Structures are given as C-alpha cells and as structure tokens.
Amino acid sequence: MFNKEFANQFTNDWIDSWNSHDIQKIMSHYDDSISFTSPLIVQFNNDPTGTISNKKDLEDYFIRALKKFPDLHFEFLSTSISVNSLIIHYKSVNNMIAMEYFEFNDQNQLVKVKAHYSY
Secondary structure, three states: OOOHHHHHHHHHHHHHHHHHOOHHHHHOOEEEEEEEEOHHHHHHHOOOOOEEOOHHHHHHHHHHHHHHOOOOOOEEEEEEEOOOEEEEEEEOHHHOEEEEEEEEOOOOOEEEEEEEEOO
C-alpha cells in the first residue's frame, strides 16, 4: 500500500506539472506501456474505445489538449490511496469535476489511468 507521503508528493507533482503546461514534466509520470482511458479521447480523437495505449500517442493527445485549453488549471480537491493505485479528485477544464484512477508499476510510473468527469 502506498503511504500518505508518496500519495501527497505524487499528487502535488502531477497537479503542478499540468498547471505548468510543461509537457516533459507531465509525461515524466507515465510509463511507455501506459493505457490511458478517458471520455475526452472519445470526443477529441473520435475513438469509441476512449483509450490510448502508448506514451507517444498520449503525449500527442496531451499537446493538443493544452493547445485547446490554453488556460488549463487543475484545482486539487482530494486524494484516495490503495495498494498500488490512487485516485486524484480535482476541478478540471471548464470547471468539470474530475477523478482519475492511477495504477503504478514497481518504478512508480503510471501504467493505467482512467479519467472520469462530471458533466
């Protein structure tokens, strides 16, 4: 199980990376074998699976998202932890409430992410 210190450090770094709009900082959290699922992928990529399964395509998707939302700023709400995963609850673009499930490998890199949004 992750400890509170790791969860807080990761959450702060992840939020700060997004708020900086620094794509290299953002991508530093993700393993090459990432599986990233989001309803926004369905919308922006016209992909009914909503899933991106490699780091390069994920980076391209994030770059497009940062261009589409130049004022993007995440506001932290809470974090929940489990054995090798955590959930970050935050205010996202257009004031949507978001929760993202993050699953980590042994090197504390993200291998699975599932994004959830209130509409």
